[in-house]
Every structure is written in structure tokens, then in C-alpha cells.
Amino acid sequence: MFWGYSPALDLLNEILESNLKLNDDENELNILIIGASDCRHVLKTISKYYKHVENYGNKKIKLNFYICEVLLELVARQLLLFLIAFEPPEVLGLKEKTRLFMEVYGNTLVRPKTATYIYKKTFQLIHCITDLSYLNRRLPVINLNLLKYKERDSLETIFKFWQENKTFTVTQIWNKRLRQSLGVRYDSKEGVYDWDYHMKLKDRPDGSRINSREYRKWRDSGIAFTWLETEVSETNPTLTCGIFRYGDKILHYGYLGDIVNGPYIAFGLQCEDDEMLKTVNGVYAKRATDITERNLSRLFWEIQNNTAYVHAKEEEESSNLGVVITELTETSVKVNDEPSVSSNEPNLVSDIGDVLKNLNIKETYNSIELLPDISIIFLPLNAIKDIPSKHNYQNYFHLIWLSQNLSKQFSPKFIPMVKNNGLILIENKLYIINLDKDEFDKYPDNVNDIFNSSSGCSYYKKFDYKKDNYAKLTVERK
Missing domain, CATH: 3.40.50.150 (Vaccinia Virus protein VP39)
Known part of the structure; x- marks a missing residue:
């Protein structure tokens, strides 16, 4: 899931x-x-x-x-990920698009900037599913015509929950899931993570390209992708399961997804660039996070430019840390905090109403123009x-x-x-x-x-x- x-x-x-x-x-x-x-x-x-x-x-x-798909939450997440992937370069630069995508894709906690982006785009996604003519302008490759009306209504409920996001305390839910799954082994959970990695995951084809430290980090917190210069602190609402409306409230079943295997497989095991797969003293110099970032950078570049991606070697040389053992920083967690709606968050209640009104205005720009004629059609559940x-x-x-x-x-x-x-x-x-x-x-x-x-x-x-x-x-x- x-x-x-x-x-x-x-x-x-x-x-x-x-x-x-x-x-x-x-x-x-x-x-x-x-x-x-x-x-x-x-x-x-x-x-x-x-x-x-x-x-x-x-x-x-x-x-x-x-x-x-069998769950509307998965449809909602894919719509957001497509929206990110097809953003024009003047809205999202390549590096920012890549890291934004990675955080939404695989992190329980995200940067405040990412939380703000999700919050803003929920308004546009609601416009897309309630006004198909607007969807045809904003994301013309997406086709929701085959979804049932009640499914589109449920998608709107999901996006509204992403906006509110007050009851989804993902760190507490993740820890509760760990306690339930590990039982008496919870007190020795680090040993469980090491056993699963060395005795299971590492033996799978290319499984050793997932660094043991990043795997343990994800198992313990649900945070898969980290960088030295960034800190994650806001809940990722897109990982909520079972969102439904009950009267005037929107309820959910928390996080019911994977807590064992990890989100590294899709983009983090294989790479066209040999330098990303080099080993030093038998250890891969790059993490699955680094491989994922390179693969997504190539993917977004080629979608946008219709030409092969060539990574800038001087940038690579200046940023290559090699096999460096560092302590992963403790994760700062904010419970029940709403993401800020802008970098200059207003202090007055009257100003907040104006900000929300502006966020609800339909975006006038289109997604990037794609080389092939493409239609992405979502079928009913x-x-x-x-x-x-x-x-x-x-x-x-x-x-x-x-x-x-x-x-x-x-x-x-x-x-x-x-x-x-x-x-x-x-x-x-x-x-x-x-x-x-x-x-x-x-x-x-x-x-x-x-x-x-x-x-x-x-x-x-x-x-x-x-x-x-x-x-x-x-x-x-x-």
C-alpha cells in the first residue's frame, strides 16, 4: 500500500x-x-x-x-504526485520537485515547505475533481470521467481532510503499529530491524543498495528519505487510510500501510549512472535515497525536455560525501499542528480568511507540455x-x-x-x-x-x- x-x-x-x-x-x-x-x-x-x-x-x-486501484486514498495520492511531476519549471525547479516528490511519496514527516505545498494544492485538486473542464485545462493528461459521482465526492472528502489534518498524529500511530506488530520484541526493536535487513532484505537482488542505517531510520519513524541540510517536522497527510465523512466530521483509520518493506524499491535499487552503484570497501557509497533522487531527477528532466539527462559532474564532485558515518539527527515532531499556509504566516484571524480565499482561487497556469499524446484514465474501484x-x-x-x-x-x-x-x-x-x-x-x-x-x-x-x-x-x- x-x-x-x-x-x-x-x-x-x-x-x-x-x-x-x-x-x-x-x-x-x-x-x-x-x-x-x-x-x-x-x-x-x-x-x-x-x-x-x-x-x-x-x-x-x-x-x-x-x-x-482498490482504494481512493491511492487515487488521491497519485493525483497529487502527477501534479508535482508535471509542474512547469518556473513553478518548481528540478531539485525541489525531486525532493518534494520523494517526501510526499515515502516520508511520514515532511518539511514545512512541503506541508505548505500539499495544503495549497488540495484546493486545486478539489477544483479538478468538481470541475472537469478545469481539470482539462490544469492537468489535461488526467481523465476522471469514468469515476462514479460518489467516488469523486469521496475524493473531495479526502482532500478536505488533507487540509484540516488535525487528528492524524502519524508519529503516535506509527509507534502504536510497531508495538502491535513486534509485541514483546518491541524493547529490542533495533535487533529486529537488523535481523530483517541482514537476513532478508540484503539477500534480495540489489537489496544491499539500501543502506542499513536509512532502513533502520525508516522502520523506527517512517521517514525514508533524509538530507543533511533539511529537517522534517510536519505530518504527511497523504498517508492517511480509510478517510470518510461521518455527519459534519471527517474520520479516518490512521496509517495502515507498510511498516516492514520500505518505499525504496521503486526508484532506489537501479540506476543508469554507474557511479551511483560504486562500492567502497564492499559498501555502496550511495544510499537508496541518493539513487532515488538521481533517478527521479533524470525522470523529471526527460519528461520536461524529451532528451537524455546528463548529470553535472562538477556538482556531483562537490556534493559527494562518499561513505561517511554520521549520526542521524533526532526527528523534531509537532503534534496536532496545522501546516502554515505561507512563508509569512499571518497573525490576524481576519488575514487568515483572506489567505484561504486566495488559496481557493483556481490556478491559471497549465502543466508542462508532454511529447507524447497521453491520457491517464482512472477506473472505478x-x-x-x-x-x-x-x-x-x-x-x-x-x-x-x-x-x-x-x-x-x-x-x-x-x-x-x-x-x-x-x-x-x-x-x-x-x-x-x-x-x-x-x-x-x-x-x-x-x-x-x-x-x-x-x-x-x-x-x-x-x-x-x-x-x-x-x-x-x-x-x-x-
């Missing part, structure tokens, strides 16, 4: 590697993403579009991403049950991506939705370190059970569940 457990994929590259060919009259690729929890695959695919144009004979290809019976989706998708936690809900009824020679990618449970070994060993059999001999599916790459992030299948019809 809240983040994925497999590295971000360039889905266009997956399609090209499988030798799936478009018909001469086709100029669109339809991709269904089920239960990804975040927007990593969409952003990675958009960022690498410039590399693949020539592979389609320089024909302009439209990309249609259909997003299916019950789509995973209903979509296989929809006639208009039969023989429609070129690729279906399925998360490991929803694999049991996938059935052969989905196969007719995939085009001939289309792809099905099923996420592996490789980085679910708290999974029972017997259950993990049975996962390949569970995947095979989904596809019987009559379904026409076969692996186009051999699946090694102890090494591979995905089971990759193709649909072949006679």
Missing part, C-alpha cells in the same frame, strides 16, 4: 522487447495497470518515450494508461471485477500490468481483453520480506494456476521467482 514493490518499468520497452507489432492502422497503445499503488510505471514510460519514437517509424503514438465483462474492452489492451497483492483476483476472464501477442506482466513478491517462505515458494504455482492451457498464455521469458521482478507472459491466439 502507498508504494510499489518492484522497480519502475519502461512499459514501451517491454512491448518492444516482446516484438509486439502495431497494425498499420493503429496509432494508440492501451495499457492497463492494476493495483500499482503509485505512478512509477506511468512516469518512467513517459520519460523514455523519446527513445522509442524511431522504433515506430517516427509515427506519433498515443499512450492510454488505464489505472485501476470495482473495475477489477466489472471490466472483464465490458464489451468495449475486449481485445483492447496491448499490455496488462498486475500487482502481486491483487494476483488472486486476476482470472482467465481477463485474457480476452488482451490483444493477440499482447503482454501480461505480473509483479513478483520478491521484496515482500515479511512473507512466509512457503508462501513465497508457492507464488510461481499460483501464477500458473491463473493461466490454464486453454487461455493461450505462455511465458515469453523464463520466470525465476528468486531473481526476477516480474512474470512476463504473452497471449497467443490461433
Whole structure:
């Protein structure tokens, strides 16, 4: 929940590697993403579009991403993350955009500046879901037309809760979750963190690229990404679960997400720059936080400029600390404090009303212009049950991506939705370190059970569940 457990994929590259060919009259690729929890695959695919144009004979290809989630809180978070990712450079610089995205994505506590940004953007997100014509101007790539009215109403409730954010004391909730999960081991929790890291996570492919200190920091506080020059102190309201309206109040179930595996897998394990993966005395010189920052910087740069990202070496040399052992600072926590609404917070109650009025004004600028023609379509929550019976989706998708936690809900009824020679990618449970070994060993059999001999599916790459992030299948019809 809240983040994925497999590295971000360039889905266009997956399609090209499988030798799936478009018909001469086709100029669109339809991709269904089920239960990804975040927007990593969409952003990675958009960022690498410039590399693949020539592979389609320089024909302009439209990309249609259909997003299916089971919780509206995940939809709300993705809308905010897309908003951040597509902000124009005059609004958010590259470095600030990257760190802002990382904090919202994986930190229970964020900088005051980040809290202020979230607070301001909730007003714009409410405008987006209540006025689709405004959404079409402000974030034209996002399509919410298929959501039900009650789902859009619930999204508005979620964003209003993010604004108020008075009852979500994430540090207390996190500590309570730790006590419940560890039980009598709570007093020796540091030993539990070390055991999980050295005996489980570190042995997974590239798992040692996650620094043991940053992993322990996250396990203890929920703060995944830190920098020496910044301090986090404000609650991240986007990690609230089960938000609902009860009379004139908005209630919630607190934080029900992951407290074991961590948000490092999506962007923090692999990197195109070899210097980010160097070791010193057998220890990786860079943290997963540093790798994530580099990958997201490249991703946002390539989305904005449609060219390859080249990191400035002089900047790298001046900021490279190497393998430095430092004590992580204690986290300053403010309980029940609302984020400030501006850098010059007004002192008078009458002025606060004016500030809120100004925040509620619709922003007039647009998101950055993207190279490919893109549509990101959010499906209703019950789509995973209903979509296989929809006639208009039969023989429609070129690729279906399925998360490991929803694999049991996938059935052969989905196969007719995939085009001939289309792809099905099923996420592996490789980085679910708290999974029972017997259950993990049975996962390949569970995947095979989904596809019987009559379904026409076969692996186009051999699946090694102890090494591979995905089971990759193709649909072949006679």
C-alpha cells in the first residue's frame, strides 16, 4: 500500500522487447495497470518515450494508461504526485520537485515547505475533481470521467481532510503499529530491524543498495528519505487510510500501510549512472535515497525536455560525501499542528480568511507540455471485477500490468481483453520480506494456476521467482 514493490518499468520497452507489432492502422497503445499503488510505471514510460519514437517509424503514438486501484486514498495520492511531476519549471525547479516528490511519496514527516505545498494544492485538486473542464485545462493528461459521482465526492472528502489534518498524529500511530506488530520484541526493536535487513532484505537482488542505517531510520519513524541540510517536522497527510465523512466530521483509520518493506524499491535499487552503484570497501557509497533522487531527477528532466539527462559532474564532485558515518539527527515532531499556509504566516484571524480565499482561487497556469499524446484514465474501484465483462474492452489492451497483492483476483476472464501477442506482466513478491517462505515458494504455482492451457498464455521469458521482478507472459491466439 502507498508504494510499489518492484522497480519502475519502461512499459514501451517491454512491448518492444516482446516484438509486439502495431497494425498499420493503429496509432494508440492501451495499457492497463492494476493495483500499482503509485505512478512509477506511468512516469518512467513517459520519460523514455523519446527513445522509442524511431522504433515506430517516427509515427506519433498515443499512450492510454488505464489505472485501476482498490482504494481512493491511492487515487488521491497519485493525483497529487502527477501534479508535482508535471509542474512547469518556473513553478518548481528540478531539485525541489525531486525532493518534494520523494517526501510526499515515502516520508511520514515532511518539511514545512512541503506541508505548505500539499495544503495549497488540495484546493486545486478539489477544483479538478468538481470541475472537469478545469481539470482539462490544469492537468489535461488526467481523465476522471469514468469515476462514479460518489467516488469523486469521496475524493473531495479526502482532500478536505488533507487540509484540516488535525487528528492524524502519524508519529503516535506509527509507534502504536510497531508495538502491535513486534509485541514483546518491541524493547529490542533495533535487533529486529537488523535481523530483517541482514537476513532478508540484503539477500534480495540489489537489496544491499539500501543502506542499513536509512532502513533502520525508516522502520523506527517512517521517514525514508533524509538530507543533511533539511529537517522534517510536519505530518504527511497523504498517508492517511480509510478517510470518510461521518455527519459534519471527517474520520479516518490512521496509517495502515507498510511498516516492514520500505518505499525504496521503486526508484532506489537501479540506476543508469554507474557511479551511483560504486562500492567502497564492499559498501555502496550511495544510499537508496541518493539513487532515488538521481533517478527521479533524470525522470523529471526527460519528461520536461524529451532528451537524455546528463548529470553535472562538477556538482556531483562537490556534493559527494562518499561513505561517511554520521549520526542521524533526532526527528523534531509537532503534534496536532496545522501546516502554515505561507512563508509569512499571518497573525490576524481576519488575514487568515483572506489567505484561504486566495488559496481557493483556481490556478491559471497549465502543466508542462508532454511529447507524447497521453491520457491517464482512472477506473472505478470495482473495475477489477466489472471490466472483464465490458464489451468495449475486449481485445483492447496491448499490455496488462498486475500487482502481486491483487494476483488472486486476476482470472482467465481477463485474457480476452488482451490483444493477440499482447503482454501480461505480473509483479513478483520478491521484496515482500515479511512473507512466509512457503508462501513465497508457492507464488510461481499460483501464477500458473491463473493461466490454464486453454487461455493461450505462455511465458515469453523464463520466470525465476528468486531473481526476477516480474512474470512476463504473452497471449497467443490461433
